Amino acid sequence: MTNKGIQQAGRAVVIGGGSGMGQAVADGLLAAGHEVIIVGRSEARLADAVRELGDGKLTAIAADVSVEEQVSRLFDTVGTVDHVVTTAADTTGVYGPIADYDFATGRGFLETKLIGSMLLAKHARLTSGGSLTFVSGIAAYRPAVGGAMVATVNAALEGLTRALAVELAPTRVNAVSPGWVVTGAWDNLTWDDKAERLRAMAERLPAGRLGTTEDIAAAVLSLIGNAFITGTILHVDGGHRLV
Ligand SMILES: NC(=O)c1ccc[n+]([C@@H]2O[C@H](COP(=O)([O-])OP(=O)(O)OC[C@H]3O[C@@H](n4cnc5c(N)ncnc54)[C@H](OP(=O)(O)O)[C@@H]3O)[C@@H](O)[C@H]2O)c1
Structure with a gap:
């Protein structure tokens, strides 16, 4: 599987591959010659x-990653793969002040x-030397008011990565x-001055721009x-943690 420490093309499953970052990951894996299953x-x-x-080389399977029997069935169907990536997150009702927090909805995240x-x-079921890649997020380091669930889950996911x-x-x-990456998940933002606020956010970052799914x-x-990389959190945030 390896050639001087660099992995060769194989089979990969991308949970969340139907949109946003996951779709860009699927695209990148396909371009690198992998066979890809999006979920x-x-x-x-x-x-x-x-x-x-x-x-x-792309196929799709519908499954809910939060339901154990569906995850188990997914891998019964796809068998052994080299890489699993998940970008899946259900953000429905995830933001809100803790005093009024609606856990019934927010816990979906x-x-x-x-x-x-x-x-x-x-x-x-991963091949020897295969990989599992998660997506956490800047909220673990720069939490927003009303973002306790997002901050907590992202921080916990980084602990899980090391474990x-x-x-x-x-x-x-x-x-x-x-960091801040404009995807379809941002379509729900109801800010009146959305364009102006996005511009101000970009200017605040050392990189001078918001992120892309390709980043x-x-x-x-x-x-x-x-x-040779394992147990690592790779920050792709335009320097957001520093400002
Ligand atoms: N965008 C940002 O600025 C930003 C910043 C920091 C971190 N992040 C994190 O980056 C990740 C990807 O974000 P994104 O902006 O690319 O989101 P997105 O476009 O909303 O994509 C999320 C994908 O996950 C899938 N999904 C959601 N719940 C699922 C479930 N229960 N089972 C299987 N698939 C499920 C969705 O498809 P279905 O609804 O069809 O299932 C969707 O394709 C998330 O973990 C997010 O928290 C995003």
Whole structure:
């Protein structure tokens, strides 16, 4: 599988591959010659992504990463793979002040992003020297008011990354921590002055711009491709932690 520490193309599963960062990761993996299976809950979203990416090495399977029997069945179907990446997160109702927090809704983020990652670690069948890559986020370091659930889950996911890198070795386990990356998930923002606020956010960052899904995909591919990286959190945030 390795050639001087660099991983060769193989089979990869991308949970969340139907949109945003996950779709960009799938695109990058396909370009690197991997066979890719994208996973999400919405069959329509997956079908759109397959059409858009238009590659014969791409297939899709609908599954909910927060439901153990669906994760188990997913790996019964796909069998052994070289890499698993998850960008899946259900952000419905995740933001809100702790005093009024609606846990019934907000816990969907915990269950998709943290428990879902643990379910993948339990059920994925990975080749020796394969990898598992999670996506945490800047909120663990620069929490926003009303963002306690997001900050907590991202921080916990980074702890999980280190724990699994030890427990699952030689499988490599890493995480990318994105900063502000404009994806479809931002479409719900109802700011009146959205364009102005996005410009101000970009100016605040040392990088002078917001992130792209391709920035994140490149980071995921670098983690997957380097056989000597495990237990690492790779920050792709334009320097956000410093300001
Ligand atoms: N965008 C940012 O600025 C930013 C910053 C820091 C961290 N992050 C993190 O980066 C990751 C990706 O964000 P994104 O902006 O690319 O989000 P996105 O476009 O909303 O994509 C999330 C994907 O996850 C899938 N998904 C959600 N719940 C799922 C479930 N239970 N089972 C399987 N798939 C599920 C969704 O598809 P279905 O709905 O069809 O299932 C969707 O394709 C998230 O973990 C997010 O917290 C984002």
